[in-house]
Amino acid sequence: MSESQAWSEADCLAYDPFAGDDYGNDFIDFGAKIVNGRKVYQCHICQGPIAKGERHRVDSCILDGERLHARFCGICCAAMAISSEDGGEAITAREPEFQPPLLEDPS
Ligand SMILES: [Zn+2]
Secondary structure (H helix, E strand, C coil): CCCCCCCCHHHHHHCCCCCCCCCHHHEEEEEEEEEECCCCEECCCCCCEECCCCEEEEEEEEECCEEEEEEECHHHHHHHHCHHHHCCHHHHHHCCCCCCHHHHCCC
16 A cells, blocks of 8 residues: 555556467456455465555456456566566566566576
């Protein structure tokens, strides 16, 4: 709640976290918006918590007849917001199961 929002909502929303995923014909996308969390949620990308009151992104869709909401924490939103500049490197690095070997490079 005390964290200041240092990322651009427009830049965050311009990123498509589901690009490349094929959900077939049963997928209806309702788009994304930035909201304030009314309770604690789990981030769809990093699996970390989204605090109550935290400004975060939510994507709504229907998949296989079920209404789904994918929420993204502020840190992942910030990574999405800079994806046009870093080529998606920061947001890719947020995914626990998808760590490309390139990011292991010690510096
Ligand atoms: Zn996250």
